[in-house]
Amino acid sequence: MKTLGTSLLALCSTFLVGSALPAAAQQTDLKVGAIYMDAQGFYAGVRKGIQTGATEAGRKLEIIETNAQGDVSKESSFIDSLISSGVQAIIVSPVSADGSYRAIRRAHDAGIPVVCYNTCLNDEDMKAYVSAYAVGDPYQFGHKLGEAAADYFTKAGIAEPKIAVLNCEFVEVCVTRRKGFEEALKAKVPGASIVANQEGAVLDKAVSVANTILSSNPDIDAFFGEAGGATLGAARAVRSQNRVGKTVVFGGDMTTEIAQELEKGDVIKAVVDISGQGLGKLALDQAVKSINGNAPAEIKVAYDIDLYASSEDGKGWLEAHSDGIP
Amino acid sequence: MTATVKRLLLGEQGLLILFVLAFAVVSATVPNFLTERNMLGLLQSVVTIGIVSCTMMLCLASRDFDLSVGSIVAFAGMVAVMVSNSSGSIPLGIGAALAAGAAVGFVNGVVIARLHINALITTLATMQIVRGLALIASDGRAVGINDPGFYALSLSRFLGIPAPVWIMALLFALFAFVLNRTVFGRNTLAIGGNPEASRLSGVDVDWGRIWIFALQGLVCAIAGILLASRITSGQPNAATGLELSVISACVLGGVSLAGGRATMSGVIVGVLILGIAENVMNLLNIQAFYQYVVRGLILLAAVLLDTVRSRASGRR
Numbered sequence: 001m002k003t004l005g006t007s008l009l010a011l012c013s014t015f016l017v018g019s020a021l022p023a024a025a026q027q028t029d030l031k032v033g034a035i036y037m038d039a040q041g042f043y044a045g046v047r048k049g050i051q052t053g054a055t056e057a058g059r060k061l062e063i064i065e066t067n068a069q070g071d072v073s074k075e076s077s078f079i080d081s082l083i084s085s086g087v088q089a090i091i092v093s094p095v096s097a098d099g100s101y102r103a104i105r106r107a108h109d110a111g112i113p114v115v116c117y118n119t120c121l122n123d124e125d126m127k128a129y130v131s132a133y134a135v136g137d138p139y140q141f142g143h144k145l146g147e148a149a150a151d152y153f154t155k156a157g158i159a160e161p162k163i164a165v166l167n168c169e170f171v172e173v174c175v176t177r178r179k180g181f182e183e184a185l186k187a188k189v190p191g192a193s194i195v196a197n198q199e200g201a202v203l204d205k206a207v208s209v210a211n212t213i214l215s216s217n218p219d220i221d222a223f224f225g226e227a228g229g230a231t232l233g234a235a236r237a238v239r240s241q242n243r244v245g246k247t248v249v250f251g252g253d254m255t256t257e258i259a260q261e262l263e264k265g266d267v268i269k270a271v272v273d274i275s276g277q278g279l280g281k282l283a284l285d286q287a288v289k290s291i292n293g294n295a296p297a298e299i300k301v302a303y304d305i306d307l308y309a310s311s312e313d314g315k316g317w318l319e320a321h322s323d324g325i326p
Numbered sequence: 327m328t329a330t331v332k333r334l335l336l337g338e339q340g341l342l343i344l345f346v347l348a349f350a351v352v353s354a355t356v357p358n359f360l361t362e363r364n365m366l367g368l369l370q371s372v373v374t375i376g377i378v379s380c381t382m383m384l385c386l387a388s389r390d391f392d393l394s395v396g397s398i399v400a401f402a403g404m405v406a407v408m409v410s411n412s413s414g415s416i417p418l419g420i421g422a423a424l425a426a427g428a429a430v431g432f433v434n435g436v437v438i439a440r441l442h443i444n445a446l447i448t449t450l451a452t453m454q455i456v457r458g459l460a461l462i463a464s465d466g467r468a469v470g471i472n473d474p475g476f477y478a479l480s481l482s483r484f485l486g487i488p489a490p491v492w493i494m495a496l497l498f499a500l501f502a503f504v505l506n507r508t509v510f511g512r513n514t515l516a517i518g519g520n521p522e523a524s525r526l527s528g529v530d531v532d533w534g535r536i537w538i539f540a541l542q543g544l545v546c547a548i549a550g551i552l553l554a555s556r557i558t559s560g561q562p563n564a565a566t567g568l569e570l571s572v573i574s575a576c577v578l579g580g581v582s583l584a585g586g587r588a589t590m591s592g593v594i595v596g597v598l599i600l601g602i603a604e605n606v607m608n609l610l611n612i613q614a615f616y617q618y619v620v621r622g623l624i625l626l627a628a629v630l631l632d633t634v635r636s637r638a639s640g641r642r
Contacts, residue, residue: 044466170614199614203468203557204564208371212608215364216357236558240481241363257470257559324467 033082045276113290132286136274142180150188160191166230168201206233225251262314372601389585396568402550407560431543435536502590518585
């Protein structure tokens with residue numbers, strides 16, 4: 001048994017050393033750590049943006065990356081590993097505004113610039129430990145969509161639209177998105193009302209919840225999906241309940257399926273999106289500037305929020321994202 | 327509480343009686359609950375949990391656990407969609423998904439029964455491996471369905487009721503028969519009641535457990551295919567946390583975590599209680615944060631009732 005254990009250990013060591021060799025042999029001039037909150041969707045876009053950003057800048061990038069899965073302790077351990085491995089900068093979307101600061105402070109104290117994207121620490125800690133924060137403002141995110149919804153209702157002559165929200169409000173950003181949406185909508189269409197607000201961030205749950213909302217409020221005029229799963233789930237429910245032409249959907253986060261729905265034009269009327277790839281590029285750009293000692297004075301670096309509000313917009317998005325990565 | 331009421335509530339049908347009472351109260355008080363549209367929506371929303379509960383019941387009854395069900399559902403859905411897309415044949419996609427699900431379940435069973443690795447640890451490992459495979463196969467992205475014929479699996483109706491609900495009902499009937507009327511079902515309960523005694527009395531405990539896990543995988547694949555059809559795509563992150571909902575439904579339905587005790591009617595009631603609680607809270611627009619508390623309280627109440635009932639009947 002001992003022999004078997006020793007052999008296995010030797011085999012593992014050989015594998016690890018063997019797999020590490022090619023990476024070490026590469027001549028890299030940029031070594032950064034990147035932490036994503038999820039392996040897919042928006043974060044897959046951020047990952048691609050970081051990689052293409054490096055290629056476009058003519059840099060050979062070695063990237064050490066992981067997925068924190070929304071877990072502060074995983075994030076903390078990985079940041080410690082990154083510090084030990086000698087990365088030049090860390091690009092991270094912190095899991096918690098108040099809970100992630102310790103690990104980020106350790107990186108800062110070790111002289112490694114930390115660049116936030118999408119989410120960041122609270123203002124005080126951000127100013128103390130973060131070099132740059134690439135972000136699309138969540139309030140503006142909701143606000144832009146609210147204005148698009150208001151324009152739709154005004155054009156359709158609906159003065160008192162009833163709206164149901166499928167939310168992701170276990171994340172603070174989503175609460176801010178809704179506030180932006182409501183304020184923009186009510187400024188232009190004062191008669192608008194939110195008649196239901198239920199959690200439905202993941203597609204399978206969003207479909208069920210949207211179906212139930214349609215049962216309790218058969219006369220709702222629109223859904224507001226605060227994130228991609230909610231947007232698509234609402235659209236699927238509207239179709240399955242034969243509400244096409246009566247209930248429309250406004251939502252956030254572009255994906256191939258949402259773009260296809262927008263292209264059809266009969267259910268989803270407008271989508272706002274912060275491009276993962278665009279944000280990834282911006283974060284890498286800020287990381288390189290921070291490594292060179294040129295971190296932005298303001299820390300926050302705004303990224304434009306895109307509005308897609310027509311069938312042509314959906315078609316255009318699909319053409320520009322043929323690989324499906326947002 | 328009069329003696330009759332006490333006897334009724336603490337008897338075998340206690341949970342069913344409580345369920346009927348709760349259903350009546352909810353129907354009378356919650357607007358739009360007892361409408362055709364809501365009832366169909368409610369039944370569709372419990373299809374995944376309901377289908378997987380059939381075999382989770384066998385698994386728990388034989389004193390085992392399976393935490394990999396959510397991952398298998400997502401993986402099988404991905405396999406069905408990807409194989410259908412690449413081959414252009416929906417039956418081939420369905421066949422591949424069923425084979426993949428059964429294979430994962432079979433591996434679970436062999437590792438647990440033959441290598442004597444704890445079921446909790448084994449299925450915890452396969453839960454992660456299989457979820458990882460689903461993510462790798464799709465590069466972490468949802469995969470759309472090319473052939474609209476795939477949607478028909480969940481959209482087609484018979485007597486006005488969607489096909490997935492019929493499939494769930496069929497599986498309820500099938501596994502009720504398996505549990506109560508077959509040697510396999512009786513052996514399952516015997517293994518859970520006392521594995522050593524079962525072995526000594528000639529039951530092939532190892533193969534019994536392997537079969538249970540293989541069936542679990544197969545049934546998860548059915549649920550995964552129907553879910554993919556319903557959400558019109560293969561989603562690698564679908565059915566996250568399903569294992570806990572399914573185990574909750576079984577426990578609500580009186581399945582003993584210590585093994586040896588399970589009824590299909592109980593599990594059906596458990597599935598419906600979970601579904602109705604969720605549905606009613608959505609209809610009443612109760613905030614999601616409170617919904618977690620309510621779900622936990624329902625589960626706790628059901629387990630307490632079950633314990634009181636067991637003590638009353640002198641089984642514990």
